[in-house]
Amino acid sequence: MKNLFTTILMGLAVLSTTACKHPGKDAEVITNAAPENADQISKNIYVDSYGEKIEVIINNTKNTATVHLSGKTYDLKKSDALPEYTASNEEYQYSDIKGNITFLKKNVDMVLFHLKKDKKESGPAKMASY
Template identity: 80%
Template sequence: MKKLLLPVLFGLTIISLTACKHPGKETETITAVVPENTDDISKEVYMDSYGEKIEVTINNTKNTATIHLNGKTFDLKKSDALPEYTASNEEYQYSDIKGNITFLKKNVDMVLFHLKQAKKESGPAKMASY
């Protein structure tokens, strides 16, 4: 009996060790589908003579403008009735007319940011000789 007990225990140990091994977990791969952004977006940063910066993000597809000035964000809608690019909401108005950039508070007519960009100078004029 003692001779039989040792091989039986050894056999049970081997069977239990091989039976308890689980197959390795399969790694799950999750692929997130990122929708393509097909909006026509332009972003500009302007600095005036006082050193203030304004960040203007224009979404031409949705006709919106997002203005970042002094840590605040302003969402504006494009106004088709006003000249060139002008966007406004109930309180604020942004305009970019021939390089003259203005951001103002409408109800008190207070200009929050103004920049008149210098015109791009062309090279010296060439004259034709005959």
Template identity: 80%
Template sequence: MKNLFTLFLMGLAVLSSTACKHPGKETEALTEAVSENKDEISKDVFTDSYGEKIEVTINHTKNIATVHLEGKTYDLKKSDALPEYTASNEEYQYSDIKGNITLLKKNVDMVLFHAKRETKGSGSAKMASY
């Protein structure tokens, strides 16, 4: 009876140790899902004088700008021929030139959004002279 009980406990221990292991395919799926994204991405939100907000996500690696304005999304490709950072597609053009943020509709020359980038400073650095 003791041998049978010991044999039963050993069988139960072996069975429980093999039952707790995860299958090999699951670990492979986890390693594939953890891929590193090496794209250089910057994200900014700008507000114009009317309180409208535009969200601009720029992928510098792929040279793509994604602009979100009033619930619409515009995917634009960087234009190297135009100054500073300018991205466009056949209908729209986004530009960030000297701190002026502009989104316009090209075929009718209509500005959809315009704002100035806020400068990062604590005011004037000039000193008063007496």
């Protein structure tokens, strides 16, 4: 009886110690979320009549334009003194004036890319009947 009582007492002691242990708190993981890109960026690809392709990425927030032409990249800054959207650096100038896309080398006045966008047709004209 004494042996049984000791065994039960030991069993209760083991159960009480394991039952009273709470799982440790998980370490709090704080992650800093990357700030969302709040820049206003527009990306356009134009193809001229010769099949040459130009990619223009305009960042309106930073007032910059990135032009990709013939495997080269040109970084330009918006020019407020010139009309419509015009961006330039020391050597190159990009402009989008009334649908005329022009990219040129300023020092030698050489046009590298030119495209005149077609104006959208309004459809057949409606005649008024009297």
